Amino acid sequence: MQIRVAGIVPESVVDGPGIRFVVFVQGCPHHCPQCHNPETHDFQGGQVWEVAAIIDQFQELPMIAGITISGGEPFCQAEACAALARAAKKMGKNVNVYSGYTYEQLTERARRDAPVRELLHLTDLLIDGPYMHERRDLNLAYRGSPNQRIIDVPESLENGTVVEWKGR
Numbered sequence: 001m002q003i004r005v006a007g008i009v010p011e012s013v014v015d016g017p018g019i020r021f022v023v024f025v026q027g028c029p030h031h032c033p034q035c036h037n038p039e040t041h042d043f044q045g046g047q048v049w050e051v052a053a054i055i056d057q058f059q060e061l062p063m064i065a066g067i068t069i070s071g072g073e074p075f076c077q078a079e080a081c082a083a084l085a086r087a088a089k090k091m092g093k094n095v096n097v098y099s100g101y102t103y104e105q106l107t108e109r110a111r112r113d114a115p116v117r118e119l120l121h122l123t124d125l126l127i128d129g130p131y132m133h134e135r136r137d138l139n140l141a142y143r144g145s146p147n148q149r150i151i152d153v154p155e156s157l158e159n160g161t162v163v164e165w166k167g168r
Helices: 051-059 074-090 103-110 114-122 153-159
Strands: 002-012 020-025 047-050 066-070 094-098 125-128 149-152
Touching (some): 002 051, 051 074, 066 074, 074 094, 074 114, 103 114, 114 153, 149 153
Antiparallel strands (some): 002 020
16 A cells, blocks of 8 residues: 655654654645645645555654554545554554544544445544644644644543543
């Protein structure tokens, strides 16, 4: 299986709690003004990787807390991103996903799209919603604007309502 990738950061402390392995997927339909990663918007940009090669690279870093899948828009490559998330879970690692879609939009899409449903169900923390430059706040943990929520996905799915993450 292949995935189109804008870049990989093997060790990051700004893309979620702990030291994280970050995959920036290529392609994004949102085009948020003043996006932090505008080079990821073009669906034909970046490089094509074998998902297995990314998993191999991730496995070589045992001190990593988990994987963060950012973008671009991960849910536009949900099947390949779900494969990454499955592999991380098998290694006992957690999964964070950044999406310009809201949790509510994703749960609606998940009803009719199995790869979206699988990726959502494998996600521990979802940072949702579009970046809004006019609301930019550099004091927020792991997000750029306050409309973006850090959602505890397992709790949210269990409760049937959004449960925001209470950690830092």
